[in-house]
Each structure stands twice: as C-alpha cells, then as structure tokens.
Amino acid sequence: METNSGRRLVVVGNGMVGQHFVEALRERDVDRHWQVTVFGEEPRRAYDRVALSSYFDGASPQSLDLVASGCYDGHGYRLHLDEAVIAIDRAARTVTTSRGRAVGYDELVLATGSAPFIPPVPGADLPGCFVYRTLDDMDAIRAAAQRATARVGLVVGGGLLGLEAARALRLLGLAVHVVEMAPRLMPLQVDEGGGALLRRLVEELGVTVHLGTFAAAVTEAAPDQAAPRLVTLGDGTELPVDLVVFAAGVRPRDQLARDAGLAVGARGGVVVDAGCRTADAAVHAIGECACIDGTVYGLVAPGYAMGSVLADRLAGGNAEFRAADTATKLKLLGVDVASFGDALATTDGALEVTVNDPVAGSYAKLVVSDDATTLLGGVLVGDASRYAALRALVGRPLPGDPLAMLAPRGDGGVPGGALPADAMVCSCHAVTREAIDTAIAGSGLTTVAEIKGCTKAGTGCGSCVPMLSTLLTESGVTVNKALCEHFDCSRAELFDLVRVQQIRTFSELVGRYGRGRGCDVCKPVVASVLASLGNGHILDGEQAALQDTNDAFLANIQRNGTYSVVPRIPGGEITPEKLIAIGTVARDFDLYTKITGGQRIDLLGARLEQLPAIWRRLVDAGFESGHAYGKALRTVKSCVGSTWCRYGVQDSLGLAIALELRYRGIRSPHKIKAGVSGCARECAEARGKDIGVIATENGWNLYVGGNGGFRPRHADLLLTDVDTETLIRTIDRFIVFYVRTADRLQRTSSWVESLSTGPGGEQADGLDYLRSVLVDDALGIAAELDAAIERHVGAYEDEWAAVLDDPVRLRRFVSFVNAPDTPDPSISFVTERGQPRPVLLGLPSAAVPAPAVPASGVPAAVPAR
Numbered sequence: 082m083e084t085n086s087g088r089r090l091v092v093v094g095n096g097m098v099g100q101h102f103v104e105a106l107r108e109r110d111v112d113r114h115w116q117v118t119v120f121g122e123e124p125r126r127a128y129d130r131v132a133l134s135s136y137f138d139g140a141s142p143q144s145l146d147l148v149a150s151g152c153y154d155g156h157g158y159r160l161h162l163d164e165a166v167i168a169i170d171r172a173a174r175t176v177t178t179s180r181g182r183a184v185g186y187d188e189l190v191l192a193t194g195s196a197p198f199i200p201p202v203p204g205a206d207l208p209g210c211f212v213y214r215t216l217d218d219m220d221a222i223r224a225a226a227q228r229a230t231a232r233v234g235l236v237v238g239g240g241l242l243g244l245e246a247a248r249a250l251r252l253l254g255l256a257v258h259v260v261e262m263a264p265r266l267m268p269l270q271v272d273e274g275g276g277a278l279l280r281r282l283v284e285e286l287g288v289t290v291h292l293g294t295f296a297a298a299v300t301e302a303a304p305d306q307a308a309p310r311l312v313t314l315g316d317g318t319e320l321p322v323d324l325v326v327f328a329a330g331v332r333p334r335d336q337l338a339r340d341a342g343l344a345v346g347a348r349g350g351v352v353v354d355a356g357c358r359t360a361d362a363a364v365h366a367i368g369e370c371a372c373i374d375g376t377v378y379g380l381v382a383p384g385y386a387m388g389s390v391l392a393d394r395l396a397g398g399n400a401e402f403r404a405a406d407t408a409t410k411l412k413l414l415g416v417d418v419a420s421f422g423d424a425l426a427t428t429d430g431a432l433e434v435t436v437n438d439p440v441a442g443s444y445a446k447l448v449v450s451d452d453a454t455t456l457l458g459g460v461l462v463g464d465a466s467r468y469a470a471l472r473a474l475v476g477r478p479l480p481g482d483p484l485a486m487l488a489p490r491g492d493g494g495v496p497g498g499a500l501p502a503d504a505m506v507c508s509c510h511a512v513t514r515e516a517i518d519t520a521i522a523g524s525g526l527t528t529v530a531e532i533k534g535c536t537k538a539g540t541g542c543g544s545c546v547p548m549l550s551t552l553l554t555e556s557g558v559t560v561n562k563a564l565c566e567h568f569d570c571s572r573a574e575l576f577d578l579v580r581v582q583q584i585r586t587f588s589e590l591v592g593r594y595g596r597g598r599g600c601d602v603c604k605p606v607v608a609s610v611l612a613s614l615g616n617g618h619i620l621d622g623e624q625a626a627l628q629d630t631n632d633a634f635l636a637n638i639q640r641n642g643t644y645s646v647v648p649r650i651p652g653g654e655i656t657p658e659k660l661i662a663i664g665t666v667a668r669d670f671d672l673y674t675k676i677t678g679g680q681r682i683d684l685l686g687a688r689l690e691q692l693p694a695i696w697r698r699l700v701d702a703g704f705e706s707g708h709a710y711g712k713a714l715r716t717v718k719s720c721v722g723s724t725w726c727r728y729g730v731q732d733s734l735g736l737a738i739a740l741e742l743r744y745r746g747i748r749s750p751h752k753i754k755a756g757v758s759g760c761a762r763e764c765a766e767a768r769g770k771d772i773g774v775i776a777t778e779n780g781w782n783l784y785v786g787g788n789g790g791f792r793p794r795h796a797d798l799l800l801t802d803v804d805t806e807t808l809i810r811t812i813d814r815f816i817v818f819y820v821r822t823a824d825r826l827q828r829t830s831s832w833v834e835s836l837s838t839g840p841g842g843e844q845a846d847g848l849d850y851l852r853s854v855l856v857d858d859a860l861g862i863a864a865e866l867d868a869a870i871e872r873h874v875g876a877y878e879d880e881w882a883a884v885l886d887d888p889v890r891l892r893r894f895v896s897f898v899n900a901p902d903t904p905d906p907s908i909s910f911v912t913e914r915g916q917p918r919p920v921l922l923g924l925p926s927a928a929v930p931a932p933a934v935p936a937s938g939v940p941a942a943v944p945a946r
Contacts, residue, residue, distance in 0.1 A: 088115055090395070091176055091186040093166045093337065095121030097130060097381055098368030099192030100147050102388030103158065109396035113157045118186075120178060122165035125216060131381060134245050136219045137252035145216075169341040171361055188363055188395065191338060191351055192388075195331035195369035195379065200237065204299030205327065209310050213246040213328040222326065226253040231323040233258070235312050237296045238329035239266040244413040246328040247288055251414065258320055259283075260291045260312075270409055270420040274437055275462040278444040282416045282463065291318070299325055333370045333377050346372030355401040357391040365391055373402055382406050382508050389511055406508040408472045410465055417465035422458025422475035423448050431457055434483040438463075441793050445487040447471070454478055469548035473504040473514070506552070507538035507545045514552065521556045528563075529553060564825060565602040568595045572750065572825045576610050580821075585616050586623050605629045606825050609712055612748040613820050615876050618883050620890050631710035634894065635880055636692055639685060641919035642908055646672070646684040646695050648704035649745060652719045652737035652757075653680025662702035670695055673916045679716035679754065681707055686917055688908060690895050696881040705879035708746060712826075714753045717741040718766065722759030722776070729759035731776030736805065737765075740774075743809070743870075744816060746877050750823040750832075753816070754788070768796045771829040772812055777801070781808045785815055785851070786833035794830045797848050800856070813870040814855040814863060 090106075092099055103119060121127070128145040136145070153160040161178075168177040175183045197212035199205050211222050225231060234250040236243050239261025250257045261268070265276025266283065280290050294315045302311040308321035333350040343359050344352040350372025357365050357373070368384035369377065378384065383405035393400035408421035426433050430451030437444050443463035449456055456474045461467065467486070474480070500506070502515035520526055520535045529549045533539045539546045562571040568591075570578070575590070584590045587607050591599055599607075608627035612619050619628055620635075631637050636644035648663065663682050667674045670691060672684040687695055696706075709715060717740045720726060722733030737757040744753070756767035757774040767773030773784035779802040787796025800811060823832040836847035853859040855866075884890045910917040 088187045090115045090117045090188045092119040092190045094192035095119050095127045096194045098384035098388050100127035101385045104149055105389050105392035117158045119160045120164050120166050121162045124163040134249040137249050191366040192368050193334040193370045196334050198330045198332050199327045202296050210325045213326050225324045233322045235322040235325050237327045243328040246326045248414045258289045260296055262295045264293050272460055275444045275460045278462050283414050286414050335370055350377035356394050357387050378405050385509050410468045419461040419465040419468040421472040424458045424460050436487040447483045469545045473500050510537040512536050512538040567597045567599050567603050573822045576821050579610050609748045637710045644687045646687050647707040647709035648699050649707040650681045651741040652734050666698045671917050680718050693894050700882050706881045712751050713748050714744045718756040720759050720764040730778055733757040733759035749820045751826055751828045780804050786830045788828050788830045811855050814866040817866040817869045
C-alpha cells in the first residue's frame with residue numbers, strides 16, 4: 082500500500098480500539114507519511130471502558146485516560162473531541178461532522194465501537210433506567226444512587242458487562258439484583274460447574290441472582306411501594322427498585338457504514354477482510370463495529386489485534402487478522418473469573434478435566450483433545466492464577482498431566498519453560514514468549530517494569546504480568562531486587578543494614594545507602610523495619626511521617642473517613658466486666674459493633690478526634706491496642722481446648738493467650754495470624770493461618786505458611802508432637818526469621834515457598850530448609866533469633882497508652898488543626914438494625930450529625946438515630 086508523504090487518514094472514533102490503532106500507527110509511521118485526524122464524539126479522550134466500575138471506587142477520569150503522552154502533539158496527528166462524524170461521501174472521499182465540517186480523506190478508518198443493547202422491555206425508557214457504557218452513563222447512575230431514598234438497584238444481564246455493572250452499584254452502596262435469562266451467569270464464558278460456583282460466590286457478596294428469567298416490564302410503583310419503580314420478571318416475581326441498569330450486551334454501531342452503502346453482516350458489523358478493509362479499498366473498520374469472517378467481537382483484545390493489523394498495513398506491511406483470542410480474565414465483584422480457548426468444550430471428542438473445590442471456593446477445568454495431548458481451552462473461577470500460562474498453551478501439546486496442572490501448587494501455574502517460543506504471552510499487544518526472552522537477553526532487563534516498557538507486554542489488561550515474572554526468573558539473569566528507585570537493595574538487605582549499622586532514622590538510611598527523598602513504597606517499609614528493631618514509638622519524630630494512613634493514627638480508616646477501634650482480646654477470652662466495658666464505650670460513642678472472625682470486637686465509626694477518648698476508656702478498663710491497623714501480629718484464634726471441651730487433648734486456650742501476649746506488637750512484612758486448636762477437629766482453623774498449632778495426645782503439631790484471603794493456602798506441617806517449650810522456641814525463630822528475610826508485603830505462605838536455597842547454596846525444599854534453620858540451626862543464627870524475641874518481649878509497650886501519656890503525640894488526633902474540638906461535618910450516620918451506619922452514596926441520607934466529644938471524653942448526649 083502506498084505511503085506517500087502527507088496522505089490524509091481520518092479515524093472515526095476515539096475509543097479504546099481507535100486509540101490503540103492510532104498509537105500503533107504512530108509507532109510505525111516514524112517518517113510521518115500520514116496526516117491523521119481523529120474524531121471522537123465524546124468530550125473526553127479515549128478512556129478505559131473495561132475499568133468503568135473503578136470510577137465508583139476512587140478512580141478519576143484522568144486515571145482512566147488511555148492516550149499516550151505526546152500522541153496528539155500537532156505533528157501530523159490531531160484529535161477533535163465532542164465532534165461526531167455523521168456522514169460519509171465515498172465518491173468525494175469526505176466525511177461530514179456534527180459541526181458541519183467536510184473533511185477529506187485518502188484512507189478512512191471506522192472505529193465506532195458498539196452501542197448498548199436494550200431489550201424490548203416495556204418501561205425501559207422510564208426515568209431511573211440507564212445503560213452502562215460511558216462515563217456520562219456512570220455520572221447519571223451515580224446521581225440516581227445519591228438520591229435520599231435510593232437503596233436497591235437491578236441489573237438486566239448477568240454476563241461480563243452485567244456483573245461489572247453490579248459491582249458498580251455495590252460500590253455505590255446499593256443492594257443489587259442481577260437478572261439473567263440463561264441458566265447461569267456469564268453463559269458465554271463459563272460452564273455449568275463454574276457458573277454454579279460463581280453464583281454462590283457472588284451471592285455471598287450480597288448480590289441476589291435471578292437465573293432463567295428476564296425483565297418483562299418496568300413500571301412506576303404505587304405510592305405505598307418501598308421504591309419508585311417495579312420490575313416484573315418473566316416468572317411473575319415483582320421487585321421494587323430505585324434504578325435499573327441495562328447491561329445485556331452490545332450491538333455494533335454500523336449505521337454510518339450502512340448509510341454509506343457498505344456491506345454489513347447478518348447480525349450487524351461492517352464487513353471487512355483479513356486486512357480489516359471493506360469492499361471500498363479506501364475504507365477500513367476495526368473493533369466492535371467490524372464483522373470479520375461473519376463474526377463481530379465484543380472484546381477489546383480482538384479489537385486491539387485488528388488495530389495492529391491495520392496499522393501494519395498502512396505502514397506498508399501485509400499483516401492479517403487471524404483467529405481472535407477471546408480469552409477473558411476479570412475480577413467480577415471480587416471474584417476471579419477466567420476462560421480461554423474452547424471453554425465450553427464444543428470441539429468434537431473434547432474431554433474435560435475438572436477440579437472443583439467448594440470449600441476453597443475455586444473451580445478449574447481444562448478442555449483437552451480426544452487423545453488428551455492438546456490443550457483446547459479452560460475455565461477458572463475463584464483462583465485464576467494459572468490463567469496466563471494456560472492460555473498461552475491453547476492449541477499446543479500439554480506439558481504434563483492435565484489434572485496435575487490444575488492441582489494446588491505453590492507457584493501458581495505452569496512453568497514458563499513449558500511455553501514454546503511462538504506462544505502468545507500478551508494477546509493485547511501480540512507479544513510472544515520469544516520476543517520477551519529476546520528483550521530480556523538483548524537489553525539486560527531485570528524487572529517486570531522494564532519488560533513492560535520494552536515490549537508493552539503487561540500494559541493492556543495485565544493478566545500476563547505473573548507470566549512475565551516467571552519468564553524473568555527462568556531466564557537466568559540476575560533479577561533486580563531493588564525495593565524502589567530510592568534503594569538498590571531488597572527489603573531483607575535494608576533490614577540487615579539498619580540492624581548491623583544501628584541506623585535509627587530514614588534520613589540517615591537514605592543518606593548513606595539510598596538517594597532522593599523516598600516514596601510511598603520505601604517509607605512504610607523502613608518504618609516497619611525501624612519498629613521491628615525497637616526504635617521507639619512509631620509516632621515519634623521522623624518515624625511519624627513514614628507511616629501509612631492506618632499506622633499514622635493507630636486505627637483503620639473506613640470508607641466514610643471514620644476509624645475502627647479493635648482492642649486486643651488474647652485468645653478470644655474476655656471477662657464479663659471487660660465485655661460490659663466495650664459495650665459501654667460503643668454505646669457512649671455511638672459506635673457500630675461487630676464480632677470479627679479473629680474472636681475480637683470491632684468498634685467502627687469513630688471520628689479522628691474521638692480516638693484518644695475511646696482509647697482512654699478502653700485502656701482504663703484493661704485493654705490495649707489490637708494492632709488491627711498494622712502489619713503485625715493480629716490474633717491468635719483458639720477453641721476452649723481441654724479445659725471445657727470433651728474432645729480437647731491440650732489447653733489450647735492457655736497457649737493461644739500466651740502466644741498472643743508474647744508476640745503482640747511485633748512489626749512484620751505483612752500481617753500475621755495464628756490459631757491454636759485443642760484437637761484434630763480444628764475448631765480454630767489453625768491450618769489456615771500463618772502459624773497454626775494443633776494439639777495431639779503427645780504435645781503439639783506446628784504448621785506454618787497458611788493464609789486465607791485472596792488466595793487461600795493450607796499451612797505446611799513443620800513439627801510433630803513437640804513439647805510446649807520447643808514449640809514456642811520454634812515459633813519465636815520462625816517469626817524473627819520471617820521479619821528479617823521476607824520481601825515487602827510478602828505473606829508467610831509465599832515466603833515459605835520462596836525458601837528454596839540451602840545453607841550451602843544447594844537447592845532445597847522450602848520447608849526442609851526452614852526446618853534446618855529453625856530446628857537444626859544450620860545457619861548458626863538460632864541464638865540471635867532467640868535474643869531478638871526476648872528483646873521484643875522485654876521492650877513491649879501498648880501504643881495506645883503511650884499516645885495517651887504524651888501530649889505531643891496527642892496533637893495529631895484532630896480533624897481540623899485550627900479547630901481541634903470541631904468534628905468533621907461531612908461525617909454523618911443513620912440507624913440500621915439498631916446500630917449506626919455511615920451515610921454512603923446511594924443509601925438513605927436522612928442522617929443525624931455525630932455528637933461532639935467534650936473534654937471529659939464522654940458525649941454529653943447521643944441523639945436517637
């Protein structure tokens with residue numbers, strides 16, 4: 082194709098695909114042969130529509146912007162916003178815009194995307210009914226949710242878009258119904274088994290799911306109804322709702338092409354060939370408005386691929402669009418969901434290998450060929466950590482037993498070495514494993530960030546980032562373990578520098594071993610290290626400025642700007658007097674009260690200036706900080722053990738209390754949770770903890786490296802049938818060794834898995850190596866680890882009490898420096914189920930202002946709520 086200087090290219094649409102195409106062409110058009118004019122009908126530049134729900138989770142329009150810096154710098158590339166193209170004159174090769182301009186072109190690219198599909202539901206055009214497509218739609222939904230009476234939202238559609246919309250409504254504080262005509266959620270991506278688990282996980286998050294039915298009508302509700310609209314489902318169910326969001330799919334926006342006489346597919350979409358060219362050689366179409374081989378793709382990855390193909394063609398190449406990668410990986414309502422290849426096993430003779438773990442909340446399926454040698458596709462729900470590796474193997478020989486590939490393992494997936502050179506690691510930017518390996522070797526890359534910058538892999542949807550890390554590790558290069566741009570050493574190396582050199586301030590550390598002023602990465606790390614080594618109270622002097630938001634005020638900040646107060650209750654044991662004291666504090670300060678899973682009581686809704694008064698009451702009643710705000714020991718959960726339980730074989734409660742009091746306040750790379758069970762029935766769920774102890778007839782079994790949360794993991798058995806003294810000594814050493822050697826924000830689970838090098842440099846199993854260090858003293862540091870714990874125990878002080886005793890530390894606990902006794906007027910509450918809850922977007926706002934706290938520390942009067 083000719084590329085004469087100054088050829089005119091008009092791009093209709095500045096969405097994700099249109100922008101990707103422009104940047105791909107600009108990268109190839111180094112001599113600026115093209116004069117590119119882009120028209121976007123929205124007043125905003127291209128933004129990330131895939132992440133729209135994050136708009137309600139703190140993201141701004143600026144953070145969603147996708148336009149690369151300098152893309153439209155006036156040197157041949159121009160962008161016109163809020164100006165739609167309304168007509169094409171193919172004979173004259175001009176387009177007419179909504180502002181009446183006629184613009185000529187030599188080549189025309191249609192990237193008009195798609196429009197929301199609204200089912201023919203009576204009442205769908207009533208006020209309070211919305212679609213889920215643009216930031217303007219998001220603003221309209223937010224405004225509706227902010228109305229004083231808004232409480233319930235309904236989403237029509239249970240596919241990818243519908244569940245994203247449901248997440249958005251949840252973020253706005255609404256109760257949510259999802260209506261899906263198919264018998265399962267995400268019917269195009271997930272099979273029956275995965276759909277069943279997905280429904281369970283979604284409903285556990287408070288979303289009501291209606292399957293196998295449809296929205297038959299939307300009507301104005303009667304005056305006595307709880308909400309202004311009534312949605313009637315196909316099965317006769319009537320649901321009072323405040324707003325309705327239609328997210329039932331999209332349809333290609335091809336009317337411009339139709340009006341210009343261009344061919345469209347049977348189900349819409351501008352017909353194009355493998356080079357994304359229409360029957361008119363000067364007109365092209367890409368993305369959701371294009372129909373290629375009879376298919377319209379509603380996903381961004383195929384659109385990106387089309388954009389890259391067309392950019393190559395316009396730069397003189399001959400690239401072709403091949404089979405689209407329709408793989409999908411998303412976090413929907415907090416649940417990881419992924420599908421790839423022939424996920425629904427439609428290939429003749431396909432076999433399915435399934436691992437379903439309802440307890441862990443995970444479902445995994447591989448679809449293989451009839452001879453079980455080739456991977457055809459798969460589905461992952463709950464745990465999608467294997468997605469990047471498995472997706473890249475689709476259509477290729479299996480590297481091993483498919484069941485073993487799905488079984489729980491520490492590294493989270495298939496080794497990178499199993500991928501052939503031409504395997505597509507990043508489908509968003511068409512980056513192969515060979516390209517990544519070449520970049521690592523040729524450019525000396527040592528970090529994932531450098532791989533992203535060099536190859537663009539991982540800069541699209543981000544699902545391939547774990548594989549980039551794996552390939553980097555397996556490449557044989559020395560991986561850069563720099564903590565951040567200000568320190569070239571790792572967290573563990575920083576810890577040793579501070580410990581050996583007896584450094585006591587961040588300024589001294591960065592002056593001697595770093596550069597610059599520090600950042601949000603290194604400052605909290607150094608703060609934790611200094612606290613671990615006993616450098617005084619964390620709010621003293623320079624240390625106060627290093628803390629993150631929670632540690633800075635010794636409390637967890639909540640979404641409405643208030644804080645939670647969690648006193649320590651060792652082992653979950655509490656006297657009636659202390660229980661009454663907590664209840665009295667909660668009543669007097671009108672705090673929301675909840676019993677946590679760690680056998681403690683959480684008091685939520687405290688304003689910043691109230692914290693010292695609340696702490697004073699609790700400290701006077703014998704409580705201390707529970708360190709729920711810090712990367713520290715949280716709880717040691719326990720059953721009642723042999724003292725009360727007829728099945729108990731040891732005093733688990735007494736041990737739990739002793740352990741919690743021993744390790745309270747110790748700062749660590751991540752939070753530490755422990756559990757002690759009095760028998761094999763495991764009522765304390767010890768094997769799901771960082772440190773788990775289970776009683777036996779002969780003593781105790783010690784488990785380490787477990788955790789719940791995002792990626793649950795059972796702890797590994799380290800010791801069996803040991804006495805109490807040996808048990809505590811080993812836990813002492815485990816904690817100190819972890820604090821000294823783990824990476825930033827590394828849980829004990831991944832830390833244990835990373836311990837693969839023995840004391841002589843030989844490869845060793847992580848657990849065996851840990852046992853050799855802690856029990857056999859293979860490194861000769863046991864006495865040092867023991868001494869470190871004893872120093873911690875001897876130097877412990879309650880952080881709350883230490884603040885109360887220091888007027889300087891107390892000064893920071895005010896909402897307004899110039900009016901320290903004035904509460905934040907933006908914080909207000911309403912009553913729900915007999916307790917206060919914050920007024921949030923989309924929830925009732927007929928709120929009662931929170932009372933001020935007088936000098937006595939007790940509200941003079943708490944108004945009824």
